[in-house]
Amino acid sequence: MVDPVTSEKVSFSRQKLDVYGDAHPKKLLKAISEDGDHLKNLAEQHILSADQFSREELLQLFRLSAKFEGNPARFRTPLKGKILISAFYEPSTRTRLSFESAWHRLGGDIMSITDRSTTGIAKGESLEDVGEMFNNYGDCVVLRDSNEESVHLMMDSLRIPIINAGNGVDEHPTQALADLYTILKWRPGFISNPEETAKIKMGIVGIPNKMRTVRSLLKMLAKFPEFFEEVIIFHDGSSDDIFDPDQLEQLKESGLNVVQETDLKARLPELDIIYINAIAWVGNTFESFGDKFVINKDSPLKKDAIIMHPLARGEELDTNLDGTAHNWYFSQARGAVFLRMALLTCMCERTERVMDIVE
């Protein structure tokens, strides 16, 4: 006889997994002095690229993110009465829900577009005209589109801020913000005690020229080149155009020490951070990448190494690492919600509702 499902079988625990990273934001919070002044420009900016942030803006954004993450129930209504237009013309669960959750936690309302075919664009409306309409309908736009140009076209007519949540193979700046926030939660000593904090060897599995997350991440790391002893791009050697023509030059000019390798295993034992990524965009679709670069519990990881992963996981990252202290990818996803809360609050002119010192 089939056993009936009893209430014991469906019990769950609300306790957090004891992964590293969850308890850390308070150290980062303490390391950075609050100064909202640096954030006031964000109320008059679109978010297009990881390039556009100053170091001071980044640190204050991370501080505010840590403030939200450390006490999620404290601020419930900073965006009350504000309307988000969440326009995802390309498939996404993680990024769309991360933004929408951030917005709802701040008390705002949302209108979602999850499919280009249900919109006026299908009738031939231009993106500039869509932007003009959005001015009337909401207070902020989050846009993902497989076409790089879409966000640029929409920006032309917007008088409300827009966030690039992924434009083709170009950029995904808020992911890069969340990535750097994760790194600083892990090693807040870079801020509180820079002299005695060891520099990082970071390995990135991915193709900077085909992955928007990697492109934006590298731009972000280039804001703090002094944190990194070496940033190693791992690829399988099959492609000639790992970097955009000017991409590597821009990075080196910043002082970031970027090198390339094809043998992940050989270098793994010395890496402090492994950033692994599975999906590369090719044309208008994506293809899996990096099955040659699989890491699991038996990989020769440095004892304190952390693993980061920005996207839908494939076979490249074994689930047997989930319960280990190397797993900072769950913390990275969690932190992204609070990072987005911080960014949205500032962009929507509500900084003074969550910070003590704003000019």
Place this chain on the structure above:
Amino acid sequence: MVDPVTSEKVSFSRQKLDVYGDAHPKKLLKAISEDGDHLKNLAEQHILSADQFSREELLQLFRLSAKFEGNPARFRTPLKGKILISAFYEPSTRTRLSFESAWHRLGGDIMSITDRSTTGIAKGESLEDVGEMFNNYGDCVVLRDSNEESVHLMMDSLRIPIINAGNGVDEHPTQALADLYTILKWRPGFISNPEETAKIKMGIVGIPNKMRTVRSLLKMLAKFPEFFEEVIIFHDGSSDDIFDPDQLEQLKESGLNVVQETDLKARLPELDIIYINAIAWVGNTFESFGDKFVINKDSPLKKDAIIMHPLARGEELDTNLDGTAHNWYFSQARGAVFLRMALLTCMCERTERVMDIVE
């Protein structure tokens, strides 16, 4: 000349139709003494199956549902600040909107996924990983998927509650809750005056092995076998596997008197409840069922018989019954919203906001 549409032509009345069932919840409310203690376990349980509920939990849930239904305007904000992830990977209006309406009536916010193809699952993300992400984004998940296993997979990684809103041909437990709630609204005497309340002959048109609503309903009826003189499954005799191998055994072990018949008309005059159902799942799609079992105003219904129907209506249930006292299917759909409100309030740790006595 075309008559212009005048304001008279488009007038409507907000008055409720005088169908039975609408005014009843207060009798049920009176019949059950409030004791929230029995509901506290629901804050740490996923809802997977009709099996998992105790009799005491069920009665207290129905009492709370009746409290909501009897005075819909009383509780507006029990779920304020909470976020629902409404994930319907299989087409649905009724169930999705029923859950979302329940959540909104309680003051919560919602993020909807109405199409699997717009999600990261399309990029190969596992359901365990989706569950892990959902932990960061919301406070409760409602999932419908044509794959039976999906809810089980997602449960593994969730630290927030999930409700199975239909998993393939397996179960649809909240529909069964709404069904039993309807029966008790109709005959509250089972609670207030069991000795003098006549037992029910209930006919179910459908295949317990292919219809998740019927499977869950039978498990639910098996919690209260003493209400039923006989539960008759009507099918057309064309199928060998009306029941799952162990399903019938489980039901009989509970004491529920379940029999099978093929001639609905012959038994119709003696049935107190006719539960009719049109759609059976076969593989990954559904097929219409029961055109042999049509009921209408001229069918030989017992005078006081009530008709229930859980799903999108096809030809099996004639609309000429809508205006009669046999129509409890509209009341059943209405009650489902309040039943879901009760369940969601308890699952999301807000029972104490709506009940007087919670330990």
Place this chain on the structure above:
Amino acid sequence: MVDPVTSEKVSFSRQKLDVYGDAHPKKLLKAISEDGDHLKNLAEQHILSADQFSREELLQLFRLSAKFEGNPARFRTPLKGKILISAFYEPSTRTRLSFESAWHRLGGDIMSITDRSTTGIAKGESLEDVGEMFNNYGDCVVLRDSNEESVHLMMDSLRIPIINAGNGVDEHPTQALADLYTILKWRPGFISNPEETAKIKMGIVGIPNKMRTVRSLLKMLAKFPEFFEEVIIFHDGSSDDIFDPDQLEQLKESGLNVVQETDLKARLPELDIIYINAIAWVGNTFESFGDKFVINKDSPLKKDAIIMHPLARGEELDTNLDGTAHNWYFSQARGAVFLRMALLTCMCERTERVMDIVE
């Protein structure tokens, strides 16, 4: 080397473009005396057709719209606790978001359906039954469907109000409301000083028989025939059925002076309003119309002429007109949100929360 994106490059201004129309609603507000009495019938009406409104209702609706537009931050919660069912079975960005923005600005919650294939209708559920369910789930329905009959079918079972947001080639009454509102914002003298206000020559590029916006607009203009010296329908002469058999008769009976022309350029210098429209419905899809009728900055427009456009813009309206005083199409789209706020407030029995005088 690629220039990094600096914060200057992504700066934007929240200032409104100095297009005509934005500052005007206060004149209209002043011209009409508040009298909410005329709006009370709207709480018991579906919105099906432009025909159904009385002159007094229209003026009071426009006054309330102007009140909202003139001070958008004043009323934030009139629809608090109300749930909108936004059912767009046909592609739309502009209209869906316009309604949803209006609803959110009034503090209400929303459940969206953006695709017929995700609904129970795909399983064969009738629209009457969907309407019956909607009674349980929400407080108002907005429906767009390419099938003319859908709104009529759903109306049959609804006990909550429904708004026709476009039914095939038939009507789109709230667009027509927004259109007439725009005209009165532009020339409030028709109300405040009718004797000295010049009558309008209005050109409409489009086919009244194939465009629901034009059909509804003409019905709306026919409520105030004394505003118009002449209303000229421009078409390319290729079609025999510019008007429905009785449509022209109905218009003339109202006293509206409607004529037809094929040469837009010849008449352009004398037109006060040019209403241009690109998309005509043919069967179940739409086709572009009017590439013969392109207007741009070099067109021989009257100095004070205004241009209106209700839909996704194609090539018929050059973007080089956007920065000119002829551009009232942006103002028209903006005003539509406030018009819908006014209508929704009245339909959902909350007029007394936003008006001083309601009987």
